[in-house]
Amino acid sequence: MSLHLGLDVGGTNLKWAVVERESLEPRLVKTGLLPTDTRGGEESVVRQLIEVARAVFGDIDGVESVGVGMPGVLDPAAGVTRFIPNIPGNWDGVQVTDAIARGVEAPCHLINDARAFALAEHGLGAGRGATSMLGITLGTGVGGGLILDGRLHLGYQGTAGEFGHQTIVPDGPPCGCGNRGCLETFARAGAIAAASGQPDVEGAVAAARAGDPRAQQAFRDAGRYLGIGVSNVVVLVGVDRVVLGGGVAAAGELLLGPIREELQRRVHVTDVTRIEVVCGELGIWAGAIGAALHSSPVRLHAPHPDPLP
Ligand SMILES: [Zn+2]
Structure with a gap:
């Protein structure tokens, strides 16, 4: 043992x-x-x-x-x-x-x-069998981890995988990291809740599922930015699976759909239909x-x- x-x-x-x-x-x-x-x-x-x-x-x-x-x-x-x-x-x-x-x-x-999170989902969860995997955690902040050719990629001082702090809009809103326009400023729980006109992201998910157009738009927008970020990772390092976790991942298809659409739109260097974009299986x-x-x-x-x- x-x-x-x-x-x-x-x-x-x-x-x-x-x-x-x-x-x-x-x-x-x-x-x-x-x-x-x-x-x-x-x-x-x-x-x-x-x-x-x-x-x-x-x-x-x-x-x-x-x-x-x-x-x-x-x-x-x-x-x-x-x-x-x-x-x-x-x-x-x-x-x-x-x-x-x-x-x-x-x-x-x-x-x-x-x-x-990325290591766990790749070993026991939704990333099993993937050669290279991007793990994304969506919550108060937006985190990430990269499995490359079967191994966790830590990079210089363990900083590789900071998916949420890539610039997605030049001169966008200030981010807690010191940059402006980071993906996190658009896709974190608080940003989605605010764009939905709801007190929290759970309320935003419920409103979007009940047909509220403002909440649905908020998830489409956040999903679009996430999809652009995922597309950048796919063309750079060639992942074959993307696994979403964290509290906001409970939105499921509200985010997965727009992410997949953005991948189709932007990635032309590989067959995107082979890239699976799914939610994690291991929960908390x-x-x-x-x-x-x-x-x-x-x-x-x-x-x-x-x-x-
Ligand atoms: Zn940042």
């Missing part, structure tokens, strides 16, 4: 998952969820991560490693957070992995939550599952070995 624990930390909840990856097909063994303890800022969050990891290691025999998925800007190689807007605390320069590794006496690795557990997979030394679907150090 090769068991790995993944911890997925959000501003509201902390989710965990234990994944077994002895065989070629990884398997989900157990999951759990509890409210994130943000009362003491970053200190109480890290303390809670150690406590949860210890509890799981105590309950389940043979867990070998821990992965931690977090939203925001991280230095994954150093196990250090840089900027996390959605979890209370001062996260600049917080060492997360060392204390957890000491607490459970097992290796611990850090990964951006959208990269973890994707981040924790991906963090667990990331912590495992086994790299499945790998066409070539890890490069020598």
